[in-house]
Amino acid sequence: xxxxxxxxxxxxxxxxxxxxxxxxxxxxxxxxxxxxxxxxxxxxxxxxxxxxxxxxxxxxxxxxxxxxxxxxxxxxxxxxxxxxxxxxxxxxxxxxxxxxxxxxxxxxxxxxxxxxxxxxxxxxxxxxxxxxxxxxxxxxxxxxxxxxxxxxxxxxxxxxxxxxxxxxxxxxxxxxxxxxxxxxxxxxxxxxxxxxxxxxxxxxxxxxxxxxxxxxxxxxxxxxxxxxxxxxxxxxxxxxxxxxxxxxxxxxxxxxxxxxxxxxxxxxxxxxxxxxxxxxxxxxxxxxxxxxxxxxxxxxxxxxxxxxxxxxxxxxxxxxxxxxxxxxxxxxxxxxxxxxxxxxxxxxxxxxxxxxxxxxxxxxxxxxxxxxxxxxxxxxxxxxxxxxxxxxxxxxxxxxxxxxxxxxxxxxxxxxxxxxxxxxxxxxxxxxxx
Amino acid sequence: xxxxxxxxxxxxxxxxxxxxxxxxxxxxxxxxxxxxxxxxxxxxxxxxxxxxxxxxxxxxxxxxxxxxxxxxxxxxxxxxxxxxxxxxxxxxxxxxxxxxxxxxxxxxxxxxxxxxxxxxxxxxxxxxxxxxxxxxxxxxxxxxxxxxxxxxxxxxxxxxxxxxxxxxxxxxxxxxxxxxxxxxxxxxxxxxxxxxxxxxxxxxxxxxxxxxxxxxxxxxxxxxxxxxxxxxxxxxxxxxxxxxxxxxxxxxxxxxxxxxxxxxxxxxxxxxxxxxxxxxxxxxxxxxxxxxxxxxxxxxxxxxxxxxxxxxxxxxxxxxxxxxxxxxxxxxxxxxxxxxxxxxxxxxxxxxxxxxxxxxxxxxxxxxxxxxxxxxxxxxxxxxxxxxxxxxxxxxxxxxxxxxxxxxxxxxxxxxxxxxxxxxxxxxxxxxxx
Numbered sequence: 001x002x003x004x005x006x007x008x009x010x011x012x013x014x015x016x017x018x019x020x021x022x023x024x025x026x027x028x029x030x031x032x033x034x035x036x037x038x039x040x041x042x043x044x045x046x047x048x049x050x051x052x053x054x055x056x057x058x059x060x061x062x063x064x065x066x067x068x069x070x071x072x073x074x075x076x077x078x079x080x081x082x083x084x085x086x087x088x089x090x091x092x093x094x095x096x097x098x099x100x101x102x103x104x105x106x107x108x109x110x111x112x113x114x115x116x117x118x119x120x121x122x123x124x125x126x127x128x129x130x131x132x133x134x135x136x137x138x139x140x141x142x143x144x145x146x147x148x149x150x151x152x153x154x155x156x157x158x159x160x161x162x163x164x165x166x167x168x169x170x171x172x173x174x175x176x177x178x179x180x181x182x183x184x185x186x187x188x189x190x191x192x193x194x195x196x197x198x199x200x201x202x203x204x205x206x207x208x209x210x211x212x213x214x215x216x217x218x219x220x221x222x223x224x225x226x227x228x229x230x231x232x233x234x235x236x237x238x239x240x241x242x243x244x245x246x247x248x249x250x251x252x253x254x255x256x257x258x259x260x261x262x263x264x265x266x267x268x269x270x271x272x273x274x275x276x277x278x279x280x281x282x283x284x285x286x287x288x289x290x291x292x293x294x295x296x297x298x299x300x301x302x303x304x305x306x307x308x309x310x311x312x313x314x315x316x317x318x319x320x321x322x323x324x325x326x327x328x329x330x331x332x333x334x335x336x337x338x339x340x341x342x343x344x345x346x347x348x349x350x351x352x353x354x355x356x357x358x359x360x361x362x363x364x365x366x367x368x369x370x371x372x373x374x375x376x377x378x379x380x381x382x383x384x385x386x387x388x389x390x391x392x393x394x395x396x397x398x399x400x401x402x403x404x405x406x407x408x409x410x411x412x413x414x415x416x417x418x419x420x421x422x423x424x425x426x427x428x429x430x431x432x433x434x
Numbered sequence: 435x436x437x438x439x440x441x442x443x444x445x446x447x448x449x450x451x452x453x454x455x456x457x458x459x460x461x462x463x464x465x466x467x468x469x470x471x472x473x474x475x476x477x478x479x480x481x482x483x484x485x486x487x488x489x490x491x492x493x494x495x496x497x498x499x500x501x502x503x504x505x506x507x508x509x510x511x512x513x514x515x516x517x518x519x520x521x522x523x524x525x526x527x528x529x530x531x532x533x534x535x536x537x538x539x540x541x542x543x544x545x546x547x548x549x550x551x552x553x554x555x556x557x558x559x560x561x562x563x564x565x566x567x568x569x570x571x572x573x574x575x576x577x578x579x580x581x582x583x584x585x586x587x588x589x590x591x592x593x594x595x596x597x598x599x600x601x602x603x604x605x606x607x608x609x610x611x612x613x614x615x616x617x618x619x620x621x622x623x624x625x626x627x628x629x630x631x632x633x634x635x636x637x638x639x640x641x642x643x644x645x646x647x648x649x650x651x652x653x654x655x656x657x658x659x660x661x662x663x664x665x666x667x668x669x670x671x672x673x674x675x676x677x678x679x680x681x682x683x684x685x686x687x688x689x690x691x692x693x694x695x696x697x698x699x700x701x702x703x704x705x706x707x708x709x710x711x712x713x714x715x716x717x718x719x720x721x722x723x724x725x726x727x728x729x730x731x732x733x734x735x736x737x738x739x740x741x742x743x744x745x746x747x748x749x750x751x752x753x754x755x756x757x758x759x760x761x762x763x764x765x766x767x768x769x770x771x772x773x774x775x776x777x778x779x780x781x782x783x784x785x786x787x788x789x790x791x792x793x794x795x796x797x798x799x800x801x802x803x804x805x806x807x808x809x810x811x812x813x814x815x816x817x818x819x820x821x822x823x824x825x826x827x828x829x830x831x832x833x834x835x836x837x838x839x840x841x842x843x844x845x846x847x848x849x850x851x852x853x854x855x856x857x858x859x860x861x862x863x864x865x866x867x868x
Contacts, residue, residue: 006672007667009587009635011587024666024667024831025635026632026829026831027829043635043666043667044631044632044633044634044635044636044666045587045634045635045636071828071829072829073830073831100829100830100831100832101800101826101830101831103827103828103829104827104828106828121824123626123629123822123824123825124629124824124828126629126633127633131633132633132634135589135591135630135633135634136634138590138591138592139589139590139591142590143580143584143590146577146580150577153445153479155569155570155573156572156573156576156577157569157572157573157858158572158659158857158858159858159859160657160858160859161595161642161644161657162608162644162656162657162861163866164866164867174596174610174611174617175610175611176608176609176610176619177608178608178656178866179646179648179864181866183608183866185610185619192858192859195557195560195868196560196569196858197478198460198478198561199478199560199561199565199566199569200479200566200569200570201443201459201477201478201479202478207641207642208592208595208641208642210595210596212613214613222596222612223594223595223596232458232478233441233458238440366535387555387557387868388868390555390557390558391557392535393537393538394505394537394538394540394558395460395461395505395506395507395534395537396507396534396535397458397460397507397534397535398534423592424591424592424593424594424626424630425593425594425626427594427596429613430613432596432597432598432615432617434629434821434822
């Protein structure tokens with residue numbers, strides 16, 4: 001029966017030495033030395049050098065070889081030979097070459113380009129080895145995340161993007177007209193997951209979230225992907241273990257499957273390989289004291305900003321849990337610590353190497369009256385939360401959850417300078433194109 | 435080392451007969467007969483009957499048993515015993531019962547409720563066996579889709595939701611203010627995937643898409659999930675094969691993993707089990723002739739509406755490809771059939787049993803001039819498409835792709851009357867809540 005993949009692809013080159021194959025792809029480099037043209041080809045699944053020798057191909061193929069420009073698309077046939085000098089270990093001895101499309105002069109050259117230029121040409125920039133490697137790692141991270149959640153018994157229940165209210169106020173939300181009423185693009189699916197958790201026990205969502213924040217930092221996108229998870233009968237402590245297991249599974253999978261991509265990124269693997277469970281924990285109050293000792297101008301009761309996260313992040317070789325933040329600076333739905341009600345049973349997970357927060361989680365308030373008071377105190381309209389309060393009216397249950405930011409996790413794993421390279425088409429406050 | 439799942443869950447009940455366990459869950463039914471209370475419990479992973487006998491539990495447990503209402507949350511310990519009368523084959527002989535939260539009178543009863551009522555209580559309705567079964571099947575369909583794409587060599591490259599232009603015009607798009615300029619919620623990631631296909635060869639995205647259409651049919655949501663795929667060097671014919679393999683993989687996985695859920699839905703499995711590749715094909719012109727013979731008032735050159743899809747769908751026991759539509763009624767980017775340029779190399783895949791279109795695909799135009807003319811002819815602003823046209827300037831390549839609608843696929847597999855039950859929190863023109 002016909003197969004989805006009738007063409008040979010370069011990912012199989014190493015297993016096909018000695019065979020005659022036909023390669024469809026693009027030239028990412030061209031070099032000529034008199035009677036030989038060397039084409040560096042990529043087909044999206046791998047790369048190879050194709051050697052076109054004037055005396056081994058026909059006239060039309062030789063003519064085509066002269067015309068190949070950077071990023072031209074070609075179809076070429078030949079035999080796969082061992083080549084110890086090539087990183088792939090294989091090269092193609094061409095017998096035939098056809099130019100599919102001769103590319104115009106490619107705007108992205110070998111010289112250094114400014115970030116704005118590259119971002120304007122993002123649709124072409126993604127063809128570069130570095131960007132392609134990041135995208136492959138992104139694919140692997142997502143597969144690892146989903147598999148980890150499945151293995152831990154979580155069921156995917158997608159949360160809506162268009163929502164009438166905001167979990168934490170509307171000031172940083174994108175708004176749209178929804179057939180005559182206001183709708184907002186969700187920043188988190190958490191509230192909805194608390195509802196599906198009562199149906200399925202353990203649930204997660206994974207989708208784009210939106211933040212209309214005028215933040216211009218290397219950690220902020222206006223559109224980013226988040227995995228939210230929620231688990232019934234899971235307390236603060238067990239919630240941390242689920243987060244640890246998820247992060248470990250991602251790391252294991254990337255280290256297992258993406259060696260080649262990490263090499264292209266020149267990522268030092270040691271810091272990733274050395275990560276082990278359990279991750280160290282620090283209470284907010286201890287973290288503040290520690291930060292103050294480093295000279296950071298933070299006061300007790302302040303929330304951490306990017307600078308504080310960076311200090312904490314750089315001082316650790318392991319992901320670091322910061323727990324028990326002051327209730328006053330955290331979201332209304334977080335459960336207070338019964339030992340000291342000024343604090344909540346929450347955690348932020350700070351990635352090492354300066355990458356800052358990648359997860360935020362907490363145990364949720366399960367008492368109806370407490371939750372009603374908190375919503376009122378937060379200045380949110382109680383009427384909009386009646387359905388959410390219903391979860392405390394009909395079989396309320398202890399539960400906890402968290403959200404993991406995909407792009408920050410990728411930025412850490414790939415050791416990127418800026419989160420913008422971690423997503424195919426980044427959206428920033430000054431960037432909606434291409 | 436601590437595990438993510440320290441609690442016993444009902445999914446493991448059958449494997450734990452004779453063991454003493456503690457169950458955390460909700461009562462979905464309560465029945466009393468003098469000195470015995472029968473609690474039907476669910477914990478999100480499974481269901482069980484717990485038998486609380488007055489002479490086998492202490493006073494506090496017996497008192498708790500009297501207080502359990504529908505949807506109350508409980509913790510109960512006891513021994514798992516074989517019970518041939520139960521659908522699970524197991525029951526719990528209680529030794530202890532604790533009421534976690536006594537539910538208020540549950541608004542969803544056994545009597546028939548209207549759809550509006552159930553939709554208003556969607557956050558509770560999802561706890562019902564039927565809704566839970568659909569959500570579990572949804573989870574399985576998504577896992578099957580992702581695995582199928584991975585196995586066929588496709589890399590996930592998420593497309594942006596916030597976009598400055600629309601692939602096919604802005605009339606049915608939700609608009610938002612993006613820091614002073616207009617942004618639209620994407621209806622498809624296709625154009626972006628064509629860019630990443632040039633980087634990675636075979637790519638897909640999977641995310642929410644939005645349609646501000648005033649359609650009030652059983653097939654339309656304003657927010658729905660779509661898998662878009664794009665493959666370099668894949669032509670019209672091979673594109674159909676990829677679609678067939680994807681659909682077959684979904685069916686195989688659901689039939690393999692979701693027997694219990696399909697039983698709850700009373701889904702006749704035969705029509706699903708009988709589906710085989712290759713799927714039958716019909717050209718648009720043949721389909722119109724066939725429809726006219728059934729008396730449908732369609733003229734040559736008309737696009738198919740829901741009614742026509744239903745007729746085609748009901749007359750087939752297999753998914754049916756309709757191909758080669760008139761260029762005039764299809765999107766600008768579809769490649770014309772070189773044998774007859776009035777038609778394009780596209781396909782719609784119509785699910786059987788009356789469910790209509792679940793996939794739309796086509797080979798794309800790869801010639802720069804043709805594409806420019808088509809964009810102009812469609813009345814779209816050429817300036818907005820320069821980045822897209824770049825893909826035809828720098829190594830243009832034959833490529834094809836498609837989009838599969840998740841909710842319609844689920845509606846077919848689960849044989850739902852309306853697509854609204856196929857997503858946790860549906861968005862319809864008159865429905866933005868909860």
